[in-house]
Amino acid sequence: MKGPTYLDNNATTRVAPEVVEAMRPFFEDLYFNPSSMYEPAQQAHNAIEEARRTVAEALGGVRPQEILFTGCATESNNAAIFGTIAANPARRHVITTCVEHPTVFEVGRELQRREFEVDFIPVDTSGRLDMGAYVRALRPDTLMVSLMHANNETGVIFPVADLARITKETDPSIIVHTDATQTVGKIELNLEGAFKHVDLLSFSGHKLHAPKGIGALFMRRGTPCRPFLIGGHQEEGRRAGTENVAFIVGLAKALELAAENHDTDQERIRRLRDKLQKELTNRIPFTQVNGGETERLANTLNLAIHFIEGEGILYQLSAVGICASSGSACTSGSLEPSHVLRAMSIPFTAVHGSVRFSLSRYTTEEEIDHVIEIFPEIVANLRRLSPYWDVKRNAPRPEAAPLMHQTEMPAG
Amino acid sequence: MTWNYSEKTTQLFMDAVQGKPGTHLGEIENPDGIGEHGSIACGDALRFSFRVERHPEDPLLDKIVEARYLTFGCTSAIAASEAMCRLVEEGDLSPMQALSITNQDIVNYLGGLPQAKVHCSVMGAEALEAAVFDWARKRNVPLSSLGIDIRKEEQEEGRLVCSCFGLTEPYLRRKIKELELRTITEIIGAVKAGGGCMSCHHTPGGLQDLLDETWGRPADKFGGMVNLPVAGQTATPATKGERTPFRFAKDVERVIDDVVRPHLAKDGGDLELIDIKGTVVYCRFLGDCATCAGSSRTLKTLVEHSLRTQVDEKIRVIGV
Numbered sequence: 001m002k003g004p005t006y007l008d009n010n011a012t013t014r015v016a017p018e019v020v021e022a023m024r025p026f027f028e029d030l031y032f033n034p035s036s037m038y039e040p041a042q043q044a045h046n047a048i049e050e051a052r053r054t055v056a057e058a059l060g061g062v063r064p065q066e067i068l069f070t071g072c073a074t075e076s077n078n079a080a081i082f083g084t085i086a087a088n089p090a091r092r093h094v095i096t097t098c099v100e101h102p103t104v105f106e107v108g109r110e111l112q113r114r115e116f117e118v119d120f121i122p123v124d125t126s127g128r129l130d131m132g133a134y135v136r137a138l139r140p141d142t143l144m145v146s147l148m149h150a151n152n153e154t155g156v157i158f159p160v161a162d163l164a165r166i167t168k169e170t171d172p173s174i175i176v177h178t179d180a181t182q183t184v185g186k187i188e189l190n191l192e193g194a195f196k197h198v199d200l201l202s203f204s205g206h207k208l209h210a211p212k213g214i215g216a217l218f219m220r221r222g223t224p225c226r227p228f229l230i231g232g233h234q235e236e237g238r239r240a241g242t243e244n245v246a247f248i249v250g251l252a253k254a255l256e257l258a259a260e261n262h263d264t265d266q267e268r269i270r271r272l273r274d275k276l277q278k279e280l281t282n283r284i285p286f287t288q289v290n291g292g293e294t295e296r297l298a299n300t301l302n303l304a305i306h307f308i309e310g311e312g313i314l315y316q317l318s319a320v321g322i323c324a325s326s327g328s329a330c331t332s333g334s335l336e337p338s339h340v341l342r343a344m345s346i347p348f349t350a351v352h353g354s355v356r357f358s359l360s361r362y363t364t365e366e367e368i369d370h371v372i373e374i375f376p377e378i379v380a381n382l383r384r385l386s387p388y389w390d391v392k393r394n395a396p397r398p399e400a401a402p403l404m405h406q407t408e409m410p411a412g
Numbered sequence: 413m414t415w416n417y418s419e420k421t422t423q424l425f426m427d428a429v430q431g432k433p434g435t436h437l438g439e440i441e442n443p444d445g446i447g448e449h450g451s452i453a454c455g456d457a458l459r460f461s462f463r464v465e466r467h468p469e470d471p472l473l474d475k476i477v478e479a480r481y482l483t484f485g486c487t488s489a490i491a492a493s494e495a496m497c498r499l500v501e502e503g504d505l506s507p508m509q510a511l512s513i514t515n516q517d518i519v520n521y522l523g524g525l526p527q528a529k530v531h532c533s534v535m536g537a538e539a540l541e542a543a544v545f546d547w548a549r550k551r552n553v554p555l556s557s558l559g560i561d562i563r564k565e566e567q568e569e570g571r572l573v574c575s576c577f578g579l580t581e582p583y584l585r586r587k588i589k590e591l592e593l594r595t596i597t598e599i600i601g602a603v604k605a606g607g608g609c610m611s612c613h614h615t616p617g618g619l620q621d622l623l624d625e626t627w628g629r630p631a632d633k634f635g636g637m638v639n640l641p642v643a644g645q646t647a648t649p650a651t652k653g654e655r656t657p658f659r660f661a662k663d664v665e666r667v668i669d670d671v672v673r674p675h676l677a678k679d680g681g682d683l684e685l686i687d688i689k690g691t692v693v694y695c696r697f698l699g700d701c702a703t704c705a706g707s708s709r710t711l712k713t714l715v716e717h718s719l720r721t722q723v724d725e726k727i728r729v730i731g732v
Binding site for chain 2: 071109113131132135136138166170307308310311319323328337344347352381384385403
């Protein structure tokens, strides 16, 4: 069966068939509670510890005990942040960024409601973190920093290894957390090497071809962080709850696959993404690539189409079996456009017309060609309807053009 | 969020984007009435125009014979625009009769709209109203003497707090202040928000948070946070001898400008001072230094050494 053309891999990914196979025995014959005493349960327990070693190895050879399995990246992020503030009551200042995923951004706002001081560090129009502002934000009472590794919407990568080093050189007792949900499996992360100053690192399985419902939290030995879920001895009391054996095994398998195919996968994905970007920006006037001038994930293209609205684009794409997403207000569920694109001061004419394509190892060249062929027409359809667009000149109406000069714009 | 549009909504949208005959995409030249609603910043904007067949004596008997729209917006905004034009044309209406078309009529024509998309139909009705007012002005029809209130309360857009009743944050903030609502029960009584599934009561950004942000938090039973001493004093200012922080910073700046930068300039590089915290100095290499493999050594041997010997031996330099 031919499925849809799936270009929304930053939202979730297809589960790799190898992962499904690796998980299968734990639904069928090895369903035991890994905490039980009898021999078959020992096999389930051993499978978890084997998986823990695999994950530890994939993150640069950290200690297996430094890996905790959780339910999702949201849980990992919440556990890291709330756990750290609970363990360090003397400090009340937290630093994060304006473009974090809601699982950190909204936690930051919640901390403000609980009377913590939270600094949200801004980014520039290409999505780069303002390093000067970051350094100036560090204070004697700074408790922790939480900085995403790569942005889910634009793919822009923050220099987390450097930021962690600067932080620890300033004050070794500041806890450094990073949300690496979009990068684990895509970018090499060595927590004993370049990333040795990171204390806590979150990610989930379903962004790297493992199923939804499994996440992990790296917690460096000695990091002061209280448990988020309490009530059992699992994970050495640091995360209570019966272990999700099959999914833990699946996560480890997915990481193995990512490591095996890393270079060829990433190179092929980058080539396809670059082709998509080049062809679409050549064929459609008045577009801009959000985060395009910055180091970004090989699989992500966030394309803004001026003067049309993203939801209508997605709807037409969906009608021909293409899955993508948008930062427009109408697709957010909250009627507010993407806080990430707003933080980058992307003009409104483009924020609402942003479309994110995110590729995976299962994306084919034919699929990309299909999008290249069909997408310009979809844009033209909506521009014909737009009160800001002059169809004859295929350009914005003169009175609308100033709307898009709030920030620098490439000529169309 | 998946799409749950009615068949009619889907069909009107697809007809419109494909420019099928019978759709109302476009703008009338020299229209008898034109109205706009929304803005590109909000993510929805609609321009509606119509042409009438003028009655020779009584403008109130003008008939709308053609209606057109241009819409920037989502699927349902476009479908609602199309629906409105059809309602107006099919009804064989005078502009005054068209004024009685409500957003609910548009919703009904579409066979329903998801709760979060009802504002699209409101936008249609608002643009229609603006267009009729424009017609009235052009035709010298005294609307206010006909008992029509031109000042209608604007629909407030913003984050949806209560999804059961479709009430937004700006609206609720305004109502909490205007009606002096102090508790969730009072909010439910006054504006219904939170009276449905109740899930918005204590969620982050929910009703209790809006109340707290408006009226302040109730005093902490336990007397608030005790001011504990701050752990880890590594970054607290450590002024040495007579030197004030201002003098210290000036001295650091002087050594960097007079000693470090001329040295780096010989190799096509430069150094930017980012910040000083106590005796910790943050700087960033520029030019050729920024990409030089030996830059971290230079930071220690040249920058840190110069500052230690010439300003303060406690100085630490951190590269950014």
